[in-house]
Amino acid sequence: MGVQVQYCPECGGELFYDAPARRYACKSCGLYVTREQLTDLRQGIKIDEDERRKRRRQHGEYLEWWLSKK
Ligand SMILES: [Zn+2]
Structure with missing residues (x-):
C-alpha cells in the first residue's frame, strides 16, 4: 500500500x-x-514568486502614495 513519498x-x-x-x-x-499548488510548482509555475511580486507592487503603490503626501 503506499503513501507515495513526495x-x-x-x-x-x-x-x-x-x-x-x-x-x-x-x-x-x-x-x-x-496539492494543486504542488502540481503548479512541478509544472514550473512559481506561486511564491507571484505572491512576492504582488506584494512588492502593493508596497510600491503605497510608497508612491506616501511620497506624494510629503
Ligand atoms: Zn523544501
Whole structure:
C-alpha cells in the first residue's frame, strides 16, 4: 500500500502531508502548499514568486502614495 513519498519542488526535501489542513509541508525550506499548488510548482509555475511580486507592487503603490503626501 503506499503513501507515495513526495519531494519538495523547491529544495528536494521530503514533504510531509498535513492531513487536517490538506497541505504538504517541507521541513527543509518551510514550503507549505496544497496539492494543486504542488502540481503548479512541478509544472514550473512559481506561486511564491507571484505572491512576492504582488506584494512588492502593493508596497510600491503605497510608497508612491506616501511620497506624494510629503
Ligand atoms: Zn523544501
